[in-house]
Amino acid sequence: DSGVTQTPKHLITATGQRVTLRCSPRSGDLSVYWYQQSLDQGLQFLIQYYNGEERAKGNILERFSAQQFPDLHSELNLSSLELGDSALYFCASSGRGGEADTQYFGPGTRLTVL
Amino acid sequence: DQQVKQNSPSLSVQEGRISILNCDYTNSMFDYFLWYKKYPAEGPTFLISISSIKDKNEDGRFTVFLNKSAKHLSLHIVPSQPGDSAVYFCAASTSGTYKYIFGTGTRLKVLA
DSSP, rough: OSSSSSOOEEEEOTTTEEEEEEEOTTTOOOOOEEEEEEEOOEEEEEEEEEEEEEEESSOOOOTTTEEEESOOOEEEOSSSSSSGEEEEEEEEESSSSOSSSSOEOOOOOOEEEO | OOSSOOOOSSSEETTSSOEEEEEEOOOTOOEEEEEEETTTOOOOOOEEEEETOOOOEEETTTEEEETTTTEEEEEEESOOGGGGGEEEEEEEOOOEEEEEEOOOOOEEEOOO
């Protein structure tokens, strides 16, 4: 158990809908990362937050947005969903968010868009 | 553009033998590299890392080698154990970018 929790575990929805994925980091960690893993693909970095502020952005679509709240939990919002958005979405946390920081991953949320 | 490549989708090794997983990268600005292991239905877990100022880092049965001129790194597992069967991802980062670029993974199967 990494100490990072993600809810829900599974989510099935229809095209055009909007969903919110939630992540609670390890106790004491200030940084949260979001990744997408599509079928047979590696982990695609989406976005990083540090202590409530956006720090780095990767290949995140404009239809996706995220935020980190004062209690340090984070939410990833996916809107106007398309079939291609079906994937595993991982959240990770680390202490300070530097490159040398170990990232601890949650178990992921599997999103299926029908 | 895949900046980090793991060209072997799968690898099978006998228990007790050496497992060698390879990773190539194209961006010469990468200066920090990591390996993660992932079991089914779980998130990736950190295994070992190496900074570009080193060419080798060892942690128990796991050793990572970095060849900067070839833009290549490898993970050696000796001896391999059935519990090592998992998907292994390599990742790379550039200082100050706060981003990691992951490869597509190599599925290792250690046969008992």
